[in-house]
Amino acid sequence: MVLAQLGGSISRALQQMSNATIIDEKALNDCLNEITRALLQADVQFKLVRDMQNNIKKIVNLDDLAAGHNKRRIIQQAIFNELCKMLDPGKPSFTPKKGKTSVVMFVGLQGSGKTTTCTKYAYYHQKKGWKPALVCADTFRAGAFDQLKQNATKAKIPFYGSYMESDPVKIAVEGVERFKQENCDLIIVDTSGRHKQEVALFEEMRQVSEATKPDLVLFVMDSSIGQAAFDQAQAFKQSVAVGAVIVTKMDGHAKGGGALSAVAATKSPVIFIGTGEHMDEFEVFDVKPFVSRLLGMGDWSGFMDKIHEVVPMDQQPELLQKLSEGNFTLRIMYEQFQNILKMGPIGQVFSMLPGFSQELMPKGQLDSTNPKLMNDSRIMRIARGSGRQVRDVMEMLEEYKRLAKIWSKMKGLKIPKKGEMSALSRNMNAQHMSKVLPPQMLKQIGGMGGLQNLMKQMGSSKDMMGMFGGGDK
Numbered sequence: 001m002v003l004a005q006l007g008g009s010i011s012r013a014l015q016q017m018s019n020a021t022i023i024d025e026k027a028l029n030d031c032l033n034e035i036t037r038a039l040l041q042a043d044v045q046f047k048l049v050r051d052m053q054n055n056i057k058k059i060v061n062l063d064d065l066a067a068g069h070n071k072r073r074i075i076q077q078a079i080f081n082e083l084c085k086m087l088d089p090g091k092p093s094f095t096p097k098k099g100k101t102s103v104v105m106f107v108g109l110q111g112s113g114k115t116t117t118c119t120k121y122a123y124y125h126q127k128k129g130w131k132p133a134l135v136c137a138d139t140f141r142a143g144a145f146d147q148l149k150q151n152a153t154k155a156k157i158p159f160y161g162s163y164m165e166s167d168p169v170k171i172a173v174e175g176v177e178r179f180k181q182e183n184c185d186l187i188i189v190d191t192s193g194r195h196k197q198e199v200a201l202f203e204e205m206r207q208v209s210e211a212t213k214p215d216l217v218l219f220v221m222d223s224s225i226g227q228a229a230f231d232q233a234q235a236f237k238q239s240v241a242v243g244a245v246i247v248t249k250m251d252g253h254a255k256g257g258g259a260l261s262a263v264a265a266t267k268s269p270v271i272f273i274g275t276g277e278h279m280d281e282f283e284v285f286d287v288k289p290f291v292s293r294l295l296g297m298g299d300w301s302g303f304m305d306k307i308h309e310v311v312p313m314d315q316q317p318e319l320l321q322k323l324s325e326g327n328f329t330l331r332i333m334y335e336q337f338q339n340i341l342k343m344g345p346i347g348q349v350f351s352m353l354p355g356f357s358q359e360l361m362p363k364g365q366l367d368s369t370n371p372k373l374m375n376d377s378r379i380m381r382i383a384r385g386s387g388r389q390v391r392d393v394m395e396m397l398e399e400y401k402r403l404a405k406i407w408s409k410m411k412g413l414k415i416p417k418k419g420e421m422s423a424l425s426r427n428m429n430a431q432h433m434s435k436v437l438p439p440q441m442l443k444q445i446g447g448m449g450g451l452q453n454l455m456k457q458m459g460s461s462k463d464m465m466g467m468f469g470g471g472d473k
């Protein structure tokens with residue numbers, strides 16, 4: 001089961017419960033059983049799921065809830081909190097500081113994506129102005145050094161390794177020393193992986209760790225390993241001081257539930273996830289937005305951060321000014337889609353939108369806010385000119401209308417200062433939110449009153465946006 005399916009199953013269970021006329025013990029139990037089944041199918045460890053179920057039952061005491069309380073919302077909040085708790089070990093991992101030398105050692109089984117992830121991690125920090133370096137202490141797998149060398153060269157990151165030396169400890173120490181002298185602030189040591197947990201692997205890891213004294217040991221785990229995740233993560237933790245986890249291959253048919261088990265086994269947080277083979281297919285992992293997405297609640301704050309990353313800084317004030325005036329044009333949609341295409345995986349999703357392609361964008365009409373100008377004969381000409389079906393062009397225009405409608409409701413939104421994209425979400429109040437939320441979702445929350453209450457409970461509208469972003473679909 002891929003994560004999206006897990007999220008879908010949980011949302012369905014919640015939906016079914018809210019469809020029940022009365023939310024009694026039976027409705028709650030049915031819902032929890034459904035969620036338990038979904039989590040187990042996604043390879044979350046049995047004990048974790050059972051604990052979660054018990055905790056929710058303890059928190060949600062239906063008898064104590066006075067009539068008028070929105071039981072569905074309270075149950076949903078309890079599930080949200082429990083899932084967050086599963087993924088949050090309660091203490092943050094060591095975070096390297098730019099400009100101050102840190103040594104980070106990567107460990108994991110062979111094929112987990114460790115070497116690829118080392119470079120992704122280095123590249124991520126390099127883009128933020130760090131001075132990373134890579135050390136290949138994998139002398140077990142022939143070709144490991146070549147792979148690291150190739151990746152590092154592509155990303156223009158200094159690297160160290162040897163074809164001759166067979167002692168990983170010696171290479172690791174030499175590499176770390178060299179890069180300390182070169183004032184690198186993030187020295188990354190890649191260690192060998194083996195097919196399975198072997199005594200020799202753990203002993204070697206322990207020795208490398210003892211010799212290089214890493215500030216952080218990162219455990220890299222393939223998200224598709226299923227129920228084995230807990231034991232595997234625990235075995236690593238028992239040999240070296242694992243401080244954080246990176247889960248790879250979240251893009252494939254991953255049973256992402258393993259991530260939850262790894263957190264429980266290592267009592268360390270997941271800090272990044274790998275979402276593809278490419279260097280930039282790597283995302284910071286944040287618990288709340290992740291769980292929001294899992295429960296089908298969207299991830300507005302993450303979306304805004306992404307936009308912040310891809311919309312060129314000098315275009316942001318102008319774009320927001322236009323949007324706040326209610327001028328959402330086809331050109332804006334076109335330019336933003338172009339920016340979104342730079343986002344990588346999300347870009348792939350957008351490029352799947354029916355009829356979306358560069359040739360298809362109706363040039364000359366891009367700056368109008370009046371889609372009616374797009375009459376039948378023009379639509380036919382566009383379809384012919386781009387080799388698409390008329391239906392494709394119509395669907396693209398429908399998508400534009402949908403987005404334009406959302407943005408027209410945002411008219412008058414206070415524009416944040418230059419570069420302060422996240423201020424946009426802070427400026428959203430319950431009024432704005434209620435206009436953007438799909439009517440059925442608003443109803444579930446308990447209308448405007450429920451929304452205001454929920455926003456108060458959540459502490460800030462930013463959290464709220466994190467939970468319920470996404471717009472109407």
Ligand SMILES: Nc1nc2c(ncn2[C@@H]2O[C@H](COP(=O)(O)OP(=O)(O)OP(=O)(O)O)[C@@H](O)[C@H]2O)c(=O)[nH]1
Pocket residue numbers: 108109110111112113114115116117138141144147191192193194248249250251252273274275276277
């Ligand atoms: N789809 C996808 N593939 C990935 C991801 N991360 C790594 N891979 C692929 O997984 C395969 C194994 O990755 P490596 O980095 O060679 O694995 P490793 O764990 O370093 O292997 P050893 O060095 O032998 O321990 C490669 O084909 C990578 O391209 C990811 O996030 N998504």
